[in-house]
Amino acid sequence: RLDNMVYRLGFAASRNEARQLVRNGHFLVNEKHVNIPSYLVKPGDIIKLSEKSQKIEKIKESLEVASRRGIPRWLELHLESFTGKVLSLPTREEITMPIKEQLVVELYSR
Template identity: 60%
Template structure:
């Protein structure tokens, strides 16, 4: 499976914002965007004019990197969002939010989406009592995500659950910490996406 294996902090600096790709580190003074708030590379501190296309491209790249998705899969999500009823940009964000790895992260079982994808891939979770080890599984209202009994002593998962208060749990999800279980209550709406995303720019980019 193709995936990005480079330094995560470089992506945050390139998008000039915190993407929270490294979990708790992003909340400390060690965060790269706080120490070097300019794009990476030898020309990172130079001035550059950005065209309308460049602004749209950066927005698309930012969302891709937030959710950890490569270009081909991201374009597939956009095409599916365009086929659905409603606003294409909001449909796109809803599809991305309902990925299993994102739900595991949003429920607080992992400190980052990358960590959540690893936990899912290593068979630590079930969906509606069934094996689920693919991060891109689309969840629906009523689906129950549960941490397996044998995985409930993993320190990083318990530490993440203790720190979930800082991030907060979106209204479309419900977490039962005692039973290590989360439920999808409703479909996510635009207001549930707290990251500063301008999805209309992505729609304009792919509509050319």
């Protein structure tokens, strides 16, 4: 999802903030404006902060924090051009959220 990529790349401090930034039209995917947070990004997609949004201090602060924290290996960030690229989809080992797969299977098998 685009909102998760915006958060993971460090453009936003939280997923809710990322969702709001996407909804307000601050991002382009492959040079096209996208304002749908649930937009599914694919490997090779380039996510760019719009020109007018590159001046927003809150986004700059979030990027500074993210550059110190680091971003996942399956993403690539270019701070100077305010762009990020999806290199691949994350593997199960790269997902940091605690997920109990068995509970998901049980839910959908009803």
